[in-house]
Amino acid sequence: MASAIKQINKFSSVLSTLKKTAPRTYYTYVREPAQPIKGKAPKWTTAKEAMVDLKSGNTVFIQGAAATPLPLLDAMTEFGKENKLQNVTVCHMHTEGNAGYHDAACEGMFRSLSFFMGGNCRKPVAEGRGDAVPIFLSEIPQLFYKKIVKPDIAIIQVSPPDEHGYCSLGTSVDCVRAGIIHSDIIIALVNKQMPRTFGDGIIHISHIDYAVKIDQPLASHGGKPPSAVESKIGQLIADNLVEDGATLQMGIGNIPDAVLTALKNHKDLGIHSEMFADGVVDLVENGCITNNKKSIHQGRIVGSFLIGTQKLYDFVDNNPFIEMLRVDYVNSTRIIAQQPKMTAINSCIEVDITGQVNSDSIGTRMYSGFGGQVDFIRGAAEGLDGKGKPIIALPSVTKKNESKITPILKPGAGVVTSRAHVHYVVTEHGVADLFGKSLRQRAHALINIAHPDHRAALEKAAFDRLKVMPSA
Secondary structure (H helix, E strand, O other), X not given: OHHHHHHHHHHHHXXXXXXXXXXXXXXXXXXXOOOOOOOOXXXXXXXXXXXXXXXXXXXXXXXXXXXXXXXXXXXXXXXXXXXXXXXXXXXXXXXXOOOHHHOHHHOOOEEEEEEEOOHHHHHHHHOOOEEEOOOEHHHHHHHHHOOOOOOOEEEEEEOOOOOOOEEEOOOEOOOHHHHXXXXXXXXXXXXXXXXXXXXXXXXXXXXXXXXEXXXXXXXXXXXXXXXXXXXXXXXXXXHHOOOOOOEEEEOOOHHHHXXXXXXXXXXXXXXXXXXXXXHHHHHHHOOOEOOOOOOOOOOOEEEOEEOOOHHHHHHHOOXXXXXXXXXXXXXXXXXXXXXXXXXXXXXXXXXXXXXXXXXOEEOOEEOOOOEOHHHHHHHHHOOOOOOOEEEEEOOOEOOOOOEOEXXXXXXXXXXXXXXOOOOEEEEOOEEEEOOOOOHHHHHHHHHHOOOHHHHHHHHHHHHHHHOOOOOO
C-alpha cells in the first residue's frame, strides 16, 4: 500500500513539473486553423527556401483549381531534383497549370495521387507514373480524418492577412481545410490577387510555417461562348427542367455554363454547388439569382471551389453574398436534399442505352474522376420537397462524330452514375426522362435523343441486347 502511494505521489510530482515547463496551448491539442497560436509567426522566405523541410518519403498535399500554388510547385520540383529526393507522394484534387513533378525525369522522385484528375495528370496516370483514387467529392476529407492519407506538408495559396491576422483560402476551400488540419508543416503562397472569401476558408497567419509573397493572377478557365450544340442543350434544360425558385448545382464544363446563359428570364434562383463559374455573375447582376427561396443559407450563394476568369474572382472578392464551405458539407446529400427544387446539372463522357453514365474514363484510360456528380444527382433525387431534378447533359456526338449514346459503354469504362440514379438525360435533340422506366423503355427514350445519323444502329443494338422493337 505504501509503495502504491509513493508511486502516485511521484506521478503527481512529474505531472506538476510538466505543467510548469510545457503549458498546454491551443496548438498542442487542436489544429483549428481559425485559432491564433500565441507567439508564432511564419518565416517569410523564397519559394525554394520554403522547401527546406521536404524529405524523401514525405506526403505533400496541394491546394487545387484556381488556387494551385504554381510557383511553390516549381520550387518543390527543383528542390527535389537538387537534393535527389525519393518517393515523395503529391496528393491533390484537380490542379491547374504545369506540373513539373509529373515529368518522366522525376519518376521515382515524385508520384502524384489524384482525388480528381485535371488535364495535367492524365499522361502520368496513363503511363503508370501517377495514381488516381475513385472517390466521391464529399468523401475526400475523410481520407485525412481517417488517416488513410497522412500529409507531412501542405502547400497552399492564400490572401494576405487582415488586421486580425487572418488569411483566406479564397477560391478553394473544398478538401483544403481537412488537408491543412492534418499537415505538420504549412507552406503558403501569400498572393495579393487571391480573393478573400467568407465561410470555412479562414486560416490565421500563425498556422503558416513558411510564407512567400507574390502578386500575380490566379489560374483561369473558360470565358469562351458556348457552341451551338451546347447552347441548344442549355436552352432545353432552362425551358423544360429549371423552375423559378429552383436551387442549382452545376458541374464542370461548357454545358452547365450554357444552362446559366439560358436562365436570364428566370426568377428567385439559388446556388448550392460544389463549384461555379462566370455565368453566375451575370445572373446575379440581372436579379435572377436571389437565393431567397433556399431553406438553408438563405440569401447566400454556397460553393466549395471555383475557377473562371478575372471577372469571377473580382465578384467573389470580399463579397459576403458568397459562402465558400468545406466540400463534405456542401456535397452532403442530407444538405443538398433540403434545398427547394434542387436541380443538379452535370455532364459526362457517354451514356449506354440502359442509362449507365461514364464520366471519369475513356475506355480504360482515366480522364477525370467521380467529382460531385453522384453527390448531387442523389441529393436532388432525395429532395425533401419531392421536386428535385437530377440531370445528365451531353452532346449527342463526339468531335469525331461518334455517338455518345452507345449500345454499351466502351470496354473498361467506369460507371460513375448508375442507371438507377439517372432521371433526366438531355442532348441537343431532346430530353429523356428515365426514372421508373424499364430497360426497353429507357433504350427507346435515349435513342430518340441520339443523333439521327446513329439512331438506326442504336435500334439494331437495342434489339440485339434488349429485344427492343425499332421505333415506328
